Amino acid sequence: MMNSARPFARPGQIIGLLGGSFDPAHAGHAHITREALKRFDLDAVWWLVSPGNPLKTQGPAPLDKRMAQARQVMQHPRVTVTDIEAQLGTRYTAQTLKVLQAQFRGVRFVWLMGADNLAQLHMWQDWKWIMTHVPVGVLARPGDRISARMSPAARLFSPYRIAGRHSQMLGHARPPAWCFVNVPMVAQSSSAIRAAGEWSVT
Numbered sequence: 001m002m003n004s005a006r007p008f009a010r011p012g013q014i015i016g017l018l019g020g021s022f023d024p025a026h027a028g029h030a031h032i033t034r035e036a037l038k039r040f041d042l043d044a045v046w047w048l049v050s051p052g053n054p055l056k057t058q059g060p061a062p063l064d065k066r067m068a069q070a071r072q073v074m075q076h077p078r079v080t081v082t083d084i085e086a087q088l089g090t091r092y093t094a095q096t097l098k099v100l101q102a103q104f105r106g107v108r109f110v111w112l113m114g115a116d117n118l119a120q121l122h123m124w125q126d127w128k129w130i131m132t133h134v135p136v137g138v139l140a141r142p143g144d145r146i147s148a149r150m151s152p153a154a155r156l157f158s159p160y161r162i163a164g165r166h167s168q169m170l171g172h173a174r175p176p177a178w179c180f181v182n183v184p185m186v187a188q189s190s191s192a193i194r195a196a197g198e199w200s201v202t
């Protein structure tokens, strides 16, 4: 297990959290992170390299390997790549968010995800808690814009959607609040990289 330091944030800062398997990290992750910093007016983004997605049955590559590769892909002064979920012993996003909100009092966390994850959000543990306790920023992804907009989460929380042109308000909004931003898209995925044999999971 990698012994990483905890990321740092000051009260009042707005921190975007991009959770993922990062198996491996790729240009799509780096792209949405840069877009999120701009569009949601974030002070910083933390990449939460997951010990393992609770919905995926096949285990990812070892955490240390994914962390090292993610750090190579994402080098930006306002982005921290962290294995804090492994340090905290949390695996489900709602659990992670509860612990982070308790440990970083006064910090405003914004959950970030690609459109494919909004389409599946209703399958996550305590997903309504997430929507009602943390602002959520959704970034367009090729092929997933329509399914995301029609998803159970998008429909149930449609009254709380902030229009894309007001995306800078998201981090200041009281949840429930979410915003879909139609950013230029990068068609990369970890599964395509694995399928091409460019990343081994051992």
Ligand SMILES: Nc1ncnc2c1ncn2[C@@H]1O[C@H](COP(=O)(O)OP(=O)(O)OP(=O)(O)O)[C@@H](O)[C@H]1O
Residues within 6 Å of the ligand: 018, 019, 020, 021, 022, 023, 028, 029, 032, 112, 113, 114, 115, 116, 117, 139, 140, 141, 142, 186, 187, 188, 189, 190, 191, 192
């Ligand atoms: N090209 C992309 N455009 C927009 N969002 C993306 C893109 N790639 C990944 N994301 C988002 O980044 C987060 C972490 O993604 P993840 O690590 O699962 O990569 P992935 O490419 O989606 O992996 P896989 O293909 O194995 O499902 C998710 O919220 C996902 O929606």
Ligand SMILES: O=C(O)c1ccc[n+]([C@@H]2O[C@H](COP(=O)([O-])O)[C@@H](O)[C@H]2O)c1
Residues within 6 Å of the ligand: 018, 019, 020, 021, 022, 048, 050, 052, 053, 054, 055, 056, 091, 092, 093, 094, 117, 123, 124, 125
């Ligand atoms: O909490 C859950 O039930 C849950 C179910 C599926 C995915 N997630 C989280 O969503 C993020 C993206 O996962 P992944 O594997 O698609 O990269 C990552 O932080 C996962 O821990 C969380």
